[in-house]
Amino acid sequence: MAELQRTFIAVKPDGVQRGLIGEVISRFERRGLKLVGMKLLQVTKEMAQTHYGEHKGKPFYEGLVSYITSAPVLAIVLEGKDAVSLARQVIGATNPASAAPGTIRGDLAIEIGRNIVHGSDSPESAKREIAIFFQDSEIISWNRTAESWIAE
Ligand code: IDP
Ligand code: MG
Numbered sequence: 334m335a336e337l338q339r340t341f342i343a344v345k346p347d348g349v350q351r352g353l354i355g356e357v358i359s360r361f362e363r364r365g366l367k368l369v370g371m372k373l374l375q376v377t378k379e380m381a382q383t384h385y386g387e388h389k390g391k392p393f394y395e396g397l398v399s400y401i402t403s404a405p406v407l408a409i410v411l412e413g414k415d416a417v418s419l420a421r422q423v424i425g426a427t428n429p430a431s432a433a434p435g436t437i438r439g440d441l442a443i444e445i446g447r448n449i450v451h452g453s454d455s456p457e458s459a460k461r462e463i464a465i466f467f468q469d470s471e472i473i474s475w476n477r478t479a480e481s482w483i484a485e
Contacts, residue, residue, distance in 0.1 A: 335414035339369065339472075341453045341462035342411055342420060346404035348449040349373075353441060354407050357450055360423055360437055361411055365483040370410030370463075370472040376402050384465050396446065408466040414484055417459055420452045 344357050362368065376384075381398045388394050411420055425436025429448050432439035442449050453459035463472070477483075 342409040343451040344407035366411040
């Protein structure tokens with residue numbers, strides 16, 4: 334039985350700079366995931382270090398922190414049945430060079446260091462990441478009238 338989940342998505346600075354915000358949101362929206370939180374923000378170094386804590390010490394870590402803090406990011410919370418893995422599927426493989434066509438990274442990017450979008454990798458990561466970017470009051474529970482046309 335599919336579990337109702339929330340997942341954290343970010344349109345990274347390259348996606349914002351390239352004017353791909355609408356394109357990215359539209360792909361999740363059309364898939365059937367429900368938008369429950371969204372804001373444009375400048376990520377601080379502290380937020381970036383917390384968010385990417387699991388990668389500390391890796392060769393790309395410093396570059397990753399400076400990339401994610403280099404321009405605004407669009408932070409998004411999506412909700413739906415199995416939202417975490419569904420969103421990862423819409424996003425595609427980490428390295429756009431091997432991401433499947435039809436995915437965001439496979440259609441819109443070519444390099445791992447400029448892969449446009451972030452998506453949580455587990456429900457636990459989602460909870461942790463949502464808490465870095467959003468107050469509880471910024472997440473909106475709302476009743477989507479089209480729901481029964483999207484999920485049984
Ligand atoms: P994910 O974003 O698909 O979950 P992770 O392995 O969690 O991938 O890596 C986080 C982010 O770090 C990637 O999306 C990418 O922006 C960056 N990254 C990962 N590996 C590399 C690398 O080898 N070179 C440059 N950047 C990398
Ligand atoms: Mg990850």
